[in-house]
Amino acid sequence: MxxxxxxxxxxxxxxxxxxxxxxxxxxxxxxxxxxxxxxxxxxxxxxxxxxxxxxxxxxxxxxxxxxxxxxxxxxxxxxxxxxxxxxxxxxxxxxxxxxxxxxxVYQLLGGRSRRGVTLYAHASGETIDDTLDKTAEHIAQGFKAVRLQCAVPGLNVTYGVLGDKADYFELQGSRPLPPEEDWSTQKYFNMVVDLFKQARERFGNDVHLLHDVHSRLTPIESARLGKLLEPYNLLFLEDASIAENQDSYKIIRQHTTTPLAIGETYNTIWDCKDLIQNQLIDYIRVAATHAGGITPLKRIADFASIYNVKTAPHGAPDLSPVCFAAHMHLNLWAPNFGIQEFVGFGNEHSKRIFKHSVEVKDGLANVSEAPGLGIEFDEEAAKEYPYKRSYLPVSRLEDGTVWNW
Missing domain, CATH: 3.30.390.10 (Enolase-like, N-terminal domain)
Known part of the structure; x- marks a missing residue:
């Protein structure tokens, strides 16, 4: 062929x-x-x-x-x-x-390891009460795991909380340039522990809670946060710190038992090799689109399984439904699969272009027995939505220093 x-x-x-x-x-x-x-x-x-x-x-x-x-x-x-x-x-x-x-495709990888793929939903709010109300909505829909993000009082914008903005396009207006956002670790710490304290008081211990720091903290700050969050039993703390220097996670690991997850910006197994084999993380979050496809992700999953590290593929809205389909087949196969990030299947415009065979019920996702990835792409519908230049934001400390977004 x-x-x-x-x-x-x-x-x-x-x-x-x-x-x-x-x-x-x-x-x-x-x-x-x-x-x-x-x-x-x-x-x-x-x-x-x-x-x-x-x-x-x-x-x-x-x-x-x-x-x-x-x-x-x-x-x-x-x-x-x-x-x-x-x-x-x-x-x-x-x-x-x-x-x-x-x-x-999952059959070609080796068949099923589970009857369905566990998903975690996103709950993001302008206040703690707002975040918790959205968490309650996800739980009512059947989700057993929810990521909690909340706006930080005193900052103009907070990662994961767009307020009345539907997406980053709206933050950039008619002249697309990277929007700039302030960051304060002190103000963040004043909010984040209370968020999870109230979440556990309201929802008990039967729902899995997660949080994404989005690499805003230094390793010792991440260690402190992990320790403070231990009473609230997070499924994992995501991207606590940048790990370009993979030894950074030794500092975090020696101070906290909160499970750690990282990997959405990684491109190869070499980016996470030391983190996995030294058991410095608990979940590896590489995405098929950013790390070379299905072939290398299968290799990473096998390597991670030796060290009791689970897979938890990245699932942001900037990964297309084609990538989500690839993740679904990998997740059904991988014996060490942990959980899949889920932000829905896009808006009505996206659904016109990408048609898939994934079904979600009670926080579990599954694919049909359609051959291949089970996804269709409407070329004619895609032409109705031309490319628009756009950027992710840039983060600065309150004194103007460029920071990690």
């Missing part, structure tokens, strides 16, 4: 998505997600100018060889742009193989 064409589509039904379609001489095609939030067009150019020409005529069934060819053969390994491009091709090839075999 020879690859005959690689097509790239960019659409913006609320958020920008880069969708790749790999076509073959047998009429079977596959879909992949190459979205890199804020740098989408860099990936588009990379695929169209450098990747696609190298794939024409290759056997679409040779997934491993093509992955190695795109990773090792380029010489300049890793990197967000490179790995997003590889990811999209890899997902599309798994989609093709599943369709050719008339089997869902």
């Amino acid at each position: 020879k690859i005959t064409q690689v097509k790239v589509f960019v659409c913006s039904p609320g958020r920008n998505f880069v969708t790749v379609k790999v076509m073959t001489d047998e009429g079977i095609f596959g879909l992949g997600d190459a979205t890199l939030n804020g740098r989408e067009m860099a990936v588009v150019a990379y695929i169209e100018e450098h990747v696609a020409p190298c794939l024409i005529g290759r056997n679409a069934h040779d997934i491993e060889d093509i992955w190695q060819y795109l990773y090792k053969g380029v010489y300049w390994r890793k990197g967000a742009v490179n790995m997003a491009a590889i990811a999209a091709i890899d997902m599309a090839l798994w989609d093709i193989k599943g369709k050719a075999a008339n089997m869902p």
Whole structure:
């Protein structure tokens, strides 16, 4: 089965998505997600100018060889742009193989390890009461796990809480440039412990609670936070600190038993190798789109399982439904799967473009037995939502110093 064409589509039904379609001489095609939030067009150019020409005529069934060819053969390994491009091709090839075999991708990976995929929802509010009310709504819908985020009093904007803004596009107005946000660790600490104290008082211990620091703290500050949150039994504390220096998590680990999760910005297994093998984290959150696709995520999951680290793939709204479908198949297979982040299936515009076979009931997700990834892409509908340049925010300390967003 020879690859005959690689097509790239960019659409913006609320958020920008880069969708790749790999076509073959047998009429079977596959879909992949190459979205890199804020740098989408860099990936588009990379695929169209450098990747696609190298794939024409290759056997679409040779997934491993093509992955190695795109990773090792380029010489300049890793990197967000490179790995997003590889990811999209890899997902599309798994989609093709599943369709050719008339089997869902999870069956090709080794079959099910569970009857459904546990999801965690997001509850974000302007006040603690607002956050807890939204948490109650998710629990009433059947979710057994909820991530809690709350605006920090005294800051103009807080990560995860957009207020009356629907998305980051609205923060940028008619002249798209990165919005800038203030950060104060002291003001954050004044709020965050009380948030979880009140959550446990209101909801008891039967619901899993999570929180995303979004890398705002230094390692010793993260250690302090983890220790303060121990009485409230979090499922995990996400992105407590930047871990470009993976030894940073030794400081956090030696001070707290709060479970730690990280990985949404990672591109390869090498970014998390030491964290996993030294058991400095409990959940690895790499995303298929950002870390090279299904092939390397399977490898990371197997490696993590040796060290009792669970998978918890990133699930932000800037990952397309194609990526979510890829995660679902990996989650059904991975014996060490932990939990999947879930922000819904997008708005009505997105649902016109991406049609999927995922069902959610009582906080559990499942896929149909449709062959491949079980996702469809409407090219004509996508044309109605052209690309809009957009950026993620930039964070600054209150004295103006650029900080981690």
